[in-house]
Amino acid sequence: MSHAPIVIAVDGPAASGKGTLSRRLATQYGLRHLDTGLSYRAVAQALLASGQPLDDEALAATAARAVDFSGFDAAALSAHEVGDAASRVSVFPPVRRILVDKQRDFARVPPGAVLDGRDIGTVVCPDADVKLYVTASPAVRAGRRHREILRLGGQAEYEAILADIERRDARDMGRADSPLRPADDAHLLDTSQMSIEAAFLAACAIIDAARAGKN
């Protein structure tokens, strides 16, 4: 007997910890993991690398068609400027349609997947088995990102990171197509006062309870 793929949707604003949490959840439940932000970053990076503008919808759509979901160079795509550029190209509806189709293809493959992003529970996988909306205050998120950059040997000002996070939140929540928001049936997880371990345990408790309720 074949089982339908299990899908766990994890959404939240920049640097909320959704990637860290999703990777651990994927391991815990034996699922694949897709960081959908990397697909938007790949579009932005392709345009930046070839010196093309970020505000041309047709060019961005062409770059989206070429995105290869078989593997992302997460380190190369992790730069802060790439994240900011990704939030600019992600406002274009054709870019979203192209990437969302590929994200759904990923989610359909057994045994299922944990997908993290901004619109997983609302648009990409509205029928996900469990939806989490992970958040933390902008100051906490900026502090975490700042420490991460310093830990990796980079340089950054806390104030600049906080301003970037607030700008990105406003753009992601304010766009017309697929704005960042919790799905009506999402479980909210505010990790402002939680360690990574505490957030993981809280998410597992939500997921286990939701899955038990369906059996």
Ligand SMILES: Nc1ncnc2c1ncn2[C@@H]1O[C@H](COP(=O)(O)OP(=O)(O)OP(=O)(O)O)[C@@H](O)[C@H]1O
């Ligand atoms: N609960 C937590 N407590 C402390 N640090 C955390 C917590 N969750 C995540 N972090 C740290 O915060 C930073 C950002 O986390 P992560 O990259 O998972 O966020 P994200 O939401 O996936 O970011 P992005 O929007 O850029 O994809 C990382 O350095 C991570 O180790």
Ligand SMILES: Nc1ccn([C@@H]2O[C@H](COP(=O)(O)O)[C@@H](O)[C@H]2O)c(=O)n1
């Ligand atoms: N499902 C998604 C995922 C991401 N975006 C946009 O990409 C930007 C970068 O995402 P990160 O998670 O890697 O920070 C993000 O700011 C969004 O604009 C999206 O629209 N939908």
